[in-house]
Amino acid sequence: MAIPQHTIDQILDRTDIVDLIGQRVKLKKTGRTYSGCCPFHQEKSPSFHVYRDKQYYHCFGCQANGNAIRFLMDIDSRNFVDVMKDLSSQTGIELPKDNHDNKRLAYKRESAKPVVATPKVETKAQENAPVQADTNNFETDPFEAFQYQEFDPSQFDLAENAEPSFSQEGNLYDLLENVAQFYERQLPNSKSAQKYFKHRGLSQETLQFWRLGYAPEDWQHLEKAFPQDIEGLKLLGLIRSSDSGRDFDLLRDRVIFPIRDAKGRVVGFGGRALNDEIKPKYINSPDSEVFHKNQLLYGLYEGRKQRAQDWLMVEGYMDVIALQQYGIHGAVATLGTASNTEHLNILFKQNSRITIAFDGDAAGQKAAKRTLEIALPLLNDGRELKFFVLPKEHDPDSLIRREGIETFKKLWDQAPLLSDFVFALLSQQFDVTSPEGKSQVMAELNQLTELLPKQGSYRYLLRQFFREKLGFNKKWQAQVSLDASLSFNIRTKDEDFAVAILMNHPFLYIHFENLRAVIPQEELLAQVLNTFDKVFDELPDDQELATYYMLGACSRFHQELSDIMQRTNIQALTQAPEMADKLASEYALALQEKYLKQKLKAPLSLIESRNLRQQLNELTKKIGLRLLHS
Incomplete structure (x- = not known):
């Protein structure tokens, strides 16, 4: 069973990982996490942590980690599909049907009309053409000889011994593909359609790449081309019924744009009128079992x-x-x-x-x-x-x-980036040279930032960006030596710069949170991170007040913190919020890689070794992607 990623994401969004794991593990609220004894290895002191906001668990002992799906797969030794079926029933989100269940894609094909012999009067184009009974796989339009004319049965003789075929099921995807091919073949027959594409500057290669076509102006051209597939065409909305009960084709005398899904299958059509006086100018086929706009x-x-x-x-x-x-x-x-x-x-x-x-x-x-x-x-x-x-x-x-x-x-x-665009937008509405105007801008911004995810640093960074743009000056400045180096010198550890960033920009703790799982507890940074974990949810919204709050919470490390702040002069390096965020992310990734490699040198078990290697591989990919986009 192929389950789309968006369905998996929806199921995970609706699954509370704390409630799910809490049914198997006795959890206790500890700071920002829920902790308990790990179910994947024997231990007496709880080292298993569950993060509700990230929908993620991590064991500090054996390094087991993952989301709700991974937990159920590992705890019960079950496969992915079985777990997804259970979570689907719990969350009420339906999984796609098995591949063999194609009932929703099927329709009843009508019995074929008697096969007709070669017409008595043939066009030159038809002289050497084979008779084709199945109109779903034709190379040329089988109705080309008499299209747009009344059908006259007297022109044809019934083939001898012809037998009508029995009704069978058709597939909507196959039908859509056949209709797309039909429209493509009609394009050379319409000078107006060709003229339109030529006027738009499209090359022949482009027409072929996008499979562009033309829908004839005949009101029943699809019925004539696909007489066995009327039911399927109606299910797709390509044939409609008028109030009087007469069937007609949705797309007529329009250039056609086949619409393909992520797998490249034709799922619908867009049609543009060739005459700008016709309204609507564009028509799309309606939603169906296979087409969701x-x-x-x-x-x-x-x-x-x-x-x-x-x-x-x-x-x-x-x-x-x-x-x-x-x-x-x-x-x-x-x-x-x-x-x-x-x-x-x-x-x-x-x-x-x-x-x-x-x-x-x-x-x-x-x-x-x-x-x-x-x-x-x-x-x-x-x-x-x-x-x-x-x-x-x-x-x-x-x-x-x-x-x-x-x-x-x-x-x-x-x-412009979203931040610049929003600032320009609000600056047009309010006078940003006056205190009142600045206050209105910040009020509007606060409403917008409430829409941002609560997890992450973007909400904080956007507010800081606006404060900088509006010229808000900070009253508090860190007491650092004027001779402090403005560059990262070799004598200062990465851990010290991480501590300095956290003290000056407490909301960037979100970058360093995962580091707690691998850093040795004797490190000052580990103790600072543990403090953050306990009080992070209580931080004041204002950055300045949040810094004071954390300095108070970490008062037992006052001497070490004071020394680090002076040596790094991190405030001068991170005046721009974007730079602070960038540095925090880089140091967090580098430190995770460093301590993962250290732990891999002496794993406590084969299970821990496997989990550590998996984390390191994922981290390496993440660092590589970051370097690629930097």
Whole structure:
């Protein structure tokens, strides 16, 4: 059974790991975690910790770790699918059916009409063409000779000994593929459709890559091409019924854009009218068993096929296609709907850095504000969102054609990050030169940051960024030597810089939390981290007050902390919130790697050795990706 990642994520989101593990292990609240004796090895002192906010567990003894799924697999020696079935029933989230269960994809095919012999009067194109009884696999349109004309049975003789076939089941995916091929074959027959694509500057290679086609203007062209598949076409919404009961095709006299899912299967169609006077200009096939507009992005499959690295969400099909033709392979578009959290999460799974393009008019600004609100809850640490506001009267296609690809790429590179975009947006609304205006900006910001994830440092960093932008001056300055080095010197340990960062920026503890699992307890940093774990939830929201709070909580280390603050002069190095966050992340990763390697030299058991190696491999990949994007 193939279970999509988004389904796994939904199940984990709805599973409380503390409640789940608490059914097997006696847990006690200790600071920010729940602790108990590890169920995976014998111990007397509790070293097994469960983190509710991260939905994660870790044993400081044998190094067992993972999420709810891993816990159930290891504790019961069960396979992944069995565990997922249990969690599915507990959370109420349905798993996809087994591959052999295709009932929802099936429809009843009608009995084939008697096979017809070769027409008495043939066109030149048909003289050497074989008779084809199965219209689902034709090479040329079998109705080309009489399309758009009344069917006259007297022109044909029934083939001798012809027997009607029995009804059978069809598959919606197969039908969609056949319809896509049908529309592709109609494109050469329409001069207006070819003229439209030529006017948009599309090459023959581009037409073939995107499988673009044309839907004839005949109101029943699909019924004629697929007489056995009427039920399936109705299930897909490609054939509709009027109030009078007459069937008609949804897409007529339109250029066709096949829509493919993440596996490359055709799941629906978009159609654009060739006459701008016809409304609506664009029509998409409706949602069906295989087509869910809110969960798909046009161009995602094609971008992944071309191994796109940078992803840009644009407005329409033609923008995606034009950008691909110019060598930008990571453009995607929603399918006639506004962007939603599902769309953004799909893109964030491709890359932690994504960009959304908006028109420069009032409607574009309104769309940008809406996207901002739905994006904020998704911005976990490490994710980056940029807002590419296009010049007025331009879409990506027209901008490239007028300014060139290099200018387009430059504007994309210069697109503001979410932090800059929000500041510019609020600065336009309020007078940031006055105390009142600054207060209003901060009030608006506080409302927005409430939408951000509570875990992570971005909420804190965004507030600090605004304070810097608005010129807020800190009253408190650390007492450090003016002669202190501004560079990381060899004599100062990485652990000391980590301590200094934590004291000056307490909310960055989130980066160092995992380090507690591997660092020796005799280290000063380990004792500081243990203190943070106990009081972190009680920290004041203001950074300055939080620093004082932690200095008080760590008063027994006053002499050591004072010495470290003077030697590192970390405040001068981390004036910008972004730099503080970057350094915290780098030191946390480096220290985890250091202590994991140390523990691997003398593991207490084979189980601990295996768990440590697994953690080190994952950490190495994470460090490699960070270096790649730095």
